[in-house]
Amino acid sequence: MRLDNRTALITGAATGIGRACALLFAQAGANVVVNHLGDHTQAQTLVHELQALGVQAWAVEADVSRATEVDALLVCLQSLAPPIDILLNNAGIIAEKPFLETTESDWDRMMAVDLKSVFLMCRAVLPGMVARASGVVINIASDLGYLGRAQFAPYCAAKAGVMGLTRSLAREFAPHIRVNAIAPGPVDTAMVSLESMSAETIELELAIPQHRFAQPQEIAATALFLASDFSRFYCGQVLGPNGGSVMP
Ligand SMILES: NC(=O)c1ccc[n+]([C@@H]2O[C@H](COP(=O)([O-])OP(=O)(O)OC[C@H]3O[C@@H](n4cnc5c(N)ncnc54)[C@H](O)[C@@H]3O)[C@@H](O)[C@H]2O)c1
Numbered sequence: 001m002r003l004d005n006r007t008a009l010i011t012g013a014a015t016g017i018g019r020a021c022a023l024l025f026a027q028a029g030a031n032v033v034v035n036h037l038g039d040h041t042q043a044q045t046l047v048h049e050l051q052a053l054g055v056q057a058w059a060v061e062a063d064v065s066r067a068t069e070v071d072a073l074l075v076c077l078q079s080l081a082p083p084i085d086i087l088l089n090n091a092g093i094i095a096e097k098p099f100l101e102t103t104e105s106d107w108d109r110m111m112a113v114d115l116k117s118v119f120l121m122c123r124a125v126l127p128g129m130v131a132r133a134s135g136v137v138i139n140i141a142s143d144l145g146y147l148g149r150a151q152f153a154p155y156c157a158a159k160a161g162v163m164g165l166t167r168s169l170a171r172e173f174a175p176h177i178r179v180n181a182i183a184p185g186p187v188d189t190a191m192v193s194l195e196s197m198s199a200e201t202i203e204l205e206l207a208i209p210q211h212r213f214a215q216p217q218e219i220a221a222t223a224l225f226l227a228s229d230f231s232r233f234y235c236g237q238v239l240g241p242n243g244g245s246v247m248p
Contacts, residue, residue, distance in 0.1 A: 001228035004029035007056075007082045008227065011064045011121060012091025014039035016189030017140065019046055020216035021088055021223045023053075028224055031056040033081055035073065035091070037063050056081070064091050065112035070120040083132065086227045087125045089118045089139045089162075094191050096151045096201060107154050114158035118165055126173065133176040138226045139166050140219075141183040141238060143245045151201070159183070163238050170236030180226045180234050185242030188213040209244030 008025045012018045014036035022032045023046075032050050036043040036059060043059035050057035058080055062073035077084070093113045097106065118139050129135025144152060145159030163181055170179040186192050186205035192213065194202065206212070222241045225231050240246055 001224050001230050002029050003086070003224075003227055006085040006227075007031040007033065008086035008088060009033040009035065009077070009084045009121075009125065010088040010090055011035045011117065012037070013088075014042040014046060014059075016191060017184070017187060017216045017219045018088070018090040020220040021090065022046060022050060022057075024217065024220040024224050025086070025227065026050040026053040026055045026057065028228070029055065030086065030227075031082065033057075033077060033084070034059045035064065036061055037091070064089075064117040064121055065109075067120050070117075070124050074124045083128050084125050085129075085134065086136045087121060087129075087138070088223060088227070089121050089137070091117055092140065092191070094152070094155050094196060096197050098151055099153045102154060110154035110158050111161075114155065115161040115165070118162055122165075122169060122179075126169075126177065129177050130173070135177040136227050137166075137169065137173075137177065137179040138223055139179070139181040141166070141181045143183050143185045143240065143242045145183055146246050146248075149201075149204075151198075166238065167236040174235050178226075178232070178235055180231070180236065181238045182219060182222050182226070183238050183240050183242065183246070184214060184219045184222075185240070185245040186213045187219055188215055208242070212243065214241060214243060 008030045013034040047057045047059045062069040141162040142159040144156045148156045166181040
C-alpha cells in the first residue's frame with residue numbers, strides 16, 4: 001500500500017492517532033503536513049522523524065475549529081507544499097460531564113472542534129481535489145458515535161455528525177474523490193486516560209470483546225488502507241477498528 005508522490009494533510013497530528021498515521025503514511029512514501037495546535041516541540045520532532053524516512057514534511061499550526069485559521073493554513077500551504085492529495089481529519093477533543101451540567105459553551109466547543117473542523121477543512125481542501133479530479137478524505141469518528149455513552153453526549157453527537165457528513169460528501173464528490181471515515185474503539189492515547197476520564201469510564205472502554213485498548217498504529221493501518229488505491233471501491237464507508245465494540 002504505497003502513497004509515493006502524494007501529500008497528506010493530517011489535523012491534530014502531533015500526538016496519538018494522528019502522529020501514528022503521519023509516520024505510517026511517510027513509511028508508505030507520502031509527504032506529510034503536520035497540523036497541530038500549540039504542540040510546537042512535538043510537531044517539530046515528528047517532522048524530523050518524517051524527514052528521516054526520506055519524505056518531505058512540514059509543521060503548520062492552526063486551530064482547525066476556526067474558519068479564519070483554516071483559511072490561513074491553506075494560504076500558507078499554497079507556497080509551502082505540493083497540492084493535498086489526502087486529507088485526514090483527525091483533530092479532536094473529548095469531555096466527560098453529566099448532560100444536565102453541560103453548558104451551551106461546552107456544547108459549542110465540542111461541535112466546533114469535533115464536527116465543524118471537518119466541514120471547514122473539507123471546504124478548504126476539496127476545491128483543489130475537484131480541480132485535479134482526484135483525492136481522498138478520511139474523517140476520524142468514534143465507535144461512540146454509534147453507541148452513545150452516558151456523560152459524553154456532545155462528543156457522541158459530534159462523532160455521529162462526522163459519519164453523516166462523511167456519507168453526504170462521499171455522494172457529492174464521487175467518483176473522483178473518495179470520502180470515508182474510521183470509527184475507532186478505545187485507543188491508548190492521552191484522550192483515554194485518567195486525566196481526561198473517570199476510572200469507571202476507562203473500565204467501560206475496556207469492556208469490549210478484545211478487552212484492551214488499540215495501539216494508535218492499529219488505527220493508522222486502517223487509515224493507510226483508506227488512503228491507498230487498495231480501497232478504491234470504498235465510498236462513504238465507516239470502517240471500525242474497535243476490538244468488537246460495534247458489530248453492525
Ligand atoms: N483515543 C481513543 O480512544 C479514540 C477513540 C475513537 C476516536 N478517537 C478520535 O481520534 C482522534 C485523535 O485522538 P487521539 O486519541 O489521538 O487523542 P490526542 O489527544 O492524542 O489527539 C488529538 C489531537 O488533536 C489536536 N487538537 C485538538 N483540538 C484541535 C484544534 N482545534 N485544532 C487543531 N488540533 C487540535 C490535539 O492537540 C491533539 O494533538 C480524535 O478525533 C478522537 O476523537 C479517539
